[in-house]
Amino acid sequence: MTSATDSDDRPGLAVTTTALAVIVFLQVPVIVVMLAAFSTTSYLTIPPQGLTLAWFGKVLSDPSYLSAIRMSLILACGSTVISLVLGVAAAYALFRKSVPGSEAITSFLMAPLILPAVVIGVALLQYFSLTGLRGSLIGLLMAHVVITVPYIVRSGLASLSGLDLAVEEAARVLGATGFEAFRLVTLPLIRPGLVAGALFAFITSLDNVPVTIFLIGANQTTLPVLIFSSVEMGIDPSVAAVSTLLIVATGIVLLIAERRAGFHRFV
Amino acid sequence: MSALTFERLGKSYGDATVVQDVSLAIKEGEFVSLLGPSGCGKTTILRMVAGLVTPSRGRILIGSDDVTALPPNKRGLGLVFQSYALFPHLTVYENVAFGLRRRKVAGAELEKRVKEALAMVRLGAFGERYPRQLSGGQQQRVAIARALAPHPRVLLFDEPLSNLDAQLRDEMQIELKRLQRGLGITTLFVTHDQGEALSMSDRVGVMAKGVMQQFATPEDIYHRPATGFVASFIGKPNRLTGSVALRNGAGGTLSLGGGLKLPASLIDQPEGAKVDIVIRQEAIRLHRDGTETGALAGTIALRSFSGARVQYVVKLAEQVELVAEAPSSGPDSELAIGSSVALAIDPASVFAMSAEGTAA
Ligand SMILES: Nc1ncnc2c1ncn2[C@@H]1O[C@H](COP(=O)(O)OP(=O)(O)O)[C@@H](O)[C@H]1O
Ligand SMILES: [Mg+2]
Numbered sequence: 197m198t199s200a201t202d203s204d205d206r207p208g209l210a211v212t213t214t215a216l217a218v219i220v221f222l223q224v225p226v227i228v229v230m231l232a233a234f235s236t237t238s239y240l241t242i243p244p245q246g247l248t249l250a251w252f253g254k255v256l257s258d259p260s261y262l263s264a265i266r267m268s269l270i271l272a273c274g275s276t277v278i279s280l281v282l283g284v285a286a287a288y289a290l291f292r293k294s295v296p297g298s299e300a301i302t303s304f305l306m307a308p309l310i311l312p313a314v315v316i317g318v319a320l321l322q323y324f325s326l327t328g329l330r331g332s333l334i335g336l337l338m339a340h341v342v343i344t345v346p347y348i349v350r351s352g353l354a355s356l357s358g359l360d361l362a363v364e365e366a367a368r369v370l371g372a373t374g375f376e377a378f379r380l381v382t383l384p385l386i387r388p389g390l391v392a393g394a395l396f397a398f399i400t401s402l403d404n405v406p407v408t409i410f411l412i413g414a415n416q417t418t419l420p421v422l423i424f425s426s427v428e429m430g431i432d433p434s435v436a437a438v439s440t441l442l443i444v445a446t447g448i449v450l451l452i453a454e455r456r457a458g459f460h461r462f463v
Numbered sequence: 464m465s466a467l468t469f470e471r472l473g474k475s476y477g478d479a480t481v482v483q484d485v486s487l488a489i490k491e492g493e494f495v496s497l498l499g500p501s502g503c504g505k506t507t508i509l510r511m512v513a514g515l516v517t518p519s520r521g522r523i524l525i526g527s528d529d530v531t532a533l534p535p536n537k538r539g540l541g542l543v544f545q546s547y548a549l550f551p552h553l554t555v556y557e558n559v560a561f562g563l564r565r566r567k568v569a570g571a572e573l574e575k576r577v578k579e580a581l582a583m584v585r586l587g588a589f590g591e592r593y594p595r596q597l598s599g600g601q602q603q604r605v606a607i608a609r610a611l612a613p614h615p616r617v618l619l620f621d622e623p624l625s626n627l628d629a630q631l632r633d634e635m636q637i638e639l640k641r642l643q644r645g646l647g648i649t650t651l652f653v654t655h656d657q658g659e660a661l662s663m664s665d666r667v668g669v670m671a672k673g674v675m676q677q678f679a680t681p682e683d684i685y686h687r688p689a690t691g692f693v694a695s696f697i698g699k700p701n702r703l704t705g706s707v708a709l710r711n712g713a714g715g716t717l718s719l720g721g722g723l724k725l726p727a728s729l730i731d732q733p734e735g736a737k738v739d740i741v742i743r744q745e746a747i748r749l750h751r752d753g754t755e756t757g758a759l760a761g762t763i764a765l766r767s768f769s770g771a772r773v774q775y776v777v778k779l780a781e782q783v784e785l786v787a788e789a790p791s792s793g794p795d796s797e798l799a800i801g802s803s804v805a806l807a808i809d810p811a812s813v814f815a816m817s818a819e820g821t822a823a
Contacts, residue, residue: 372561
């Protein structure tokens with residue numbers, strides 16, 4: 197939104213220094229973890245001693261990590277696809293004001309962004325206990341849809357609001373059915389925003405601990421939850437290695453999002 | 464049989480009636496304009512014809528088919544939007560092909576018809592471009608080609624020329640008219656520009672506040688306005704106030720301030736009533752004092768040169784001023800400020816109506 201290209205608007209030296217300091221401070225833990233993953237010692241240490249890829253090898257051959265990675269990917273992919281379908285439909289209806297109370301519905305759909313994740317976790321736990329969904333993949337998937345759908349709705353609404361509605365009408369008059377007009381005209385025009393929203397939804401699902409940890413079954417786990425519980429049992433550099441993998445994967449997705457769609461405009 | 468018919472067509476939003484009982488029959492191949500000030504309901508009528516707005520009352524017929532309840536994609540119309548509404552993600556070629564593809568036209572036939580449509584608007588070489596790579600005038604022509612390509616039964620235009628600069632607008636008026644004549648396509652054209660409506664149309668419907676005031680040829684609209692609104696909206700009107708001195712048929716004599724009398728051809732109020740008076744600027748002839756008898760007299764208060772014409776502000780009496788025009792090369796083009804003149808006013812261009820009836 198705001199860009200400080202005008203030289204008169206340049207922040208002063210103090211502001212720049214402070215901002216840099218904050219960024220470095222925030223990023224230090226990430227760098228520390230990534231460095232620690234390469235240490236030859238069997239405990240976490242900074243600076244790393246020696247240099248080895250052994251911990252990555254250990255992680256990628258450990259069945260519990262592998263099944264956690266698979267579970268995380270299933271949840272992230274599944275919830276992103278479901279959120280895309282539901283979120284785009286919702287954003288479109290809300291934008292066209294074809295439902296009464298669209299303001300209230302928008303706030304309701306956005307609520308998971310504001311509510312503390314723990315609250316959502318506890319609430320869903322109660323609900324799933326009552327409905328017998330607790331510990332099931334379906335239940336987990338639904339929970340992840342709840343927390344990812346706001347990103348799709350938001351990026352969908354943002355993209356639609358920049359659209360000349362007349363193009364869809366033009367398509368209709370030219371002989372397209374309502375659905376054809378949406379598929380052939382509206383959807384291609386809002387696609388960049390949706391790609392950004394979908395990638396953000398994917399990352400949100402992939403990284404989620406606080407909601408997942410309440411709902412996970414006895415013999416299943418996701419990658420971030422496994423990292424979380426591994427840390428409790430004592431840290432060795434394999435945790436740092438798997439964290440590094442997660443950080444790199446997230447970083448790549450973000451980079452693609454920015455390249456493809458000018459990501460920052462939509463989130 | 465008419466190509467397009469409205470039967471008591473109406474639209475309301477809540478309590479606000481935006482279009483009121485409009486009935487109209489457009490002939491096959493006819494070019495009809497809807498003319499009126501902004502907000503009078505022209506776009507709403509056009510959108511009802513296209514199926515983008517549902518009428519509150521009345522019927523719309525295309526040929527003999529009642530299309531009132533049909534969705535837009537089943538009406539077989541062409542619509543050119545004010546904003547053009549081109550598909551930004553498609554090339555010019557694909558924009559024009561869009562309607563044909565929806566009608567399952569494919570292969571060589573598709574290519575032939577797209578090329579045909581692009582050639583009609585002289586954009587044959589621009590098929591591979593995207594809309595953003597074209598000028599406003601070119602985008603406009605793509606929008607026209609896109610609407611024409613599927614051979615619509617009726618072509619609809621919503622203020623298509625209002626985003627073009629003046630010179631391009633004049634060119635497009637002629638080009639559009641020639642295209643429409645050549646194809647013989649029934650056309651409904653919405654505009655707030657009377658010059659556009661009068662010069663392009665076979666018939667013009669003048670609207671005010673959702674009500675059709677007059678539906679007639681441009682000549683009748685100009686010379687024989689049916690209502691005070693039409694009289695005051697068309698041409699370049701002077702507006703005065705006065706009262707009706709004498710009624711005589713449809714017209715009579717008006718009295719202006721300062722004891723001035725003026726014959727008028729259309730008066731819709733009884734003798735003695737206070738009225739708004741409209742006098743077309745172009746109906747006033749100025750002569751150097753003394754060359755004309757029995758005419759109104761005044762003095763030149765202001766002169767402004769605008770190329771082909773010269774405009775004068777003439778003071779007749781205290782509080783009574785008129786704007787008059789003369790050709791800038793004629794004998795009356797050099798009247799000096801302060802000089803006395805005689806005014807000959809054609810009664811056929813003087814109209815009087817109740818104060819509420821005039822265009823604001
Ligand atoms: N969806 C709508 N809801 C309420 N009022 C509307 C709507 N669309 C148009 N109007 C009103 O209808 C009137 C006529 O609008 P329009 O047909 O666009 O006029 P024009 O094209 O002659 O300028 C305007 O006063 C406008 O505010
Ligand atoms: Mg309009």
